[in-house]
Amino acid sequence: MPVQVTETIAIPDSELRWRFSRSSGPGGQGVNTTDSxxxxVFDIAGTKTLPPALIERALARLGDRVVDGAxxxxxxEFRSQLRNxxxxxxxxxxxLRRAIAAPPPTRRATKPSKGAKRRRLEDKRRRSDVKKLRRSTDD
Structure with missing residues (x-):
């Protein structure tokens, strides 16, 4: 059964490698006998499913998660191998969906409006007045 990454991209079973071992998680007595x-293992660097541009983007974004291109x-977490x-x-x-996603659009820097500056200064002044009232008058 292929892994559906996006509507247009599905990774075939032939590019996936599975390994099974005994789990230390839940399972009762069966935990010692079942390879759950x-x-x-998915070889990103050697895949034929993804276009080269998406492979480069995925390798760059995944960084330390990728070992020898895979x-x-x-x-x-489950008792059943099938559910795992x-x-x-x-x-x-x-x-993979996150790794190959298009980068977000770059943000254009803007200046705060006059109204925003005025409101910020009024809030600072109001806060200063509140703190002045809390000071002791013993001086």
């Missing part, structure tokens, strides 16, 4: 912990997602697989796929999709 899941690690999902990102590893671990899931062990689903959780890992959801996490990978969300991670």
């Amino acid at each position: 912990r899941v690690e999902l 990102v590893v997602i671990a899931a062990s 697989r689903e959780a890992a796929m959801e996490r990978l999709a969300e991670l």
Whole structure:
């Protein structure tokens, strides 16, 4: 089952590697016999699914999460291996969605309006008056 990142981008199963191990989380007696912990490995640098520009953006944004061009997602919060697989796929999709998202538009710097400056100074003056009333008059 492919991982749906966006409406147009889906990562096929052939580009995903799975590893399973015993989880230290919940599971009762079955925790010692079932390989419910899941690690999902996706090679971002070597993928054919994403365009080169998105690969560069993802590698730059993920930084330390990427080891040898691959990102590893671990899931062990559920007792079932199937639910942990689903959780890992959801996490990978969300991670990639954020990593390949277009950068926000640059902010144009603006000056505060005259009214905003006036209100700020009035508030400062009012606050100063309040604090003056709290001072002791023993001097």
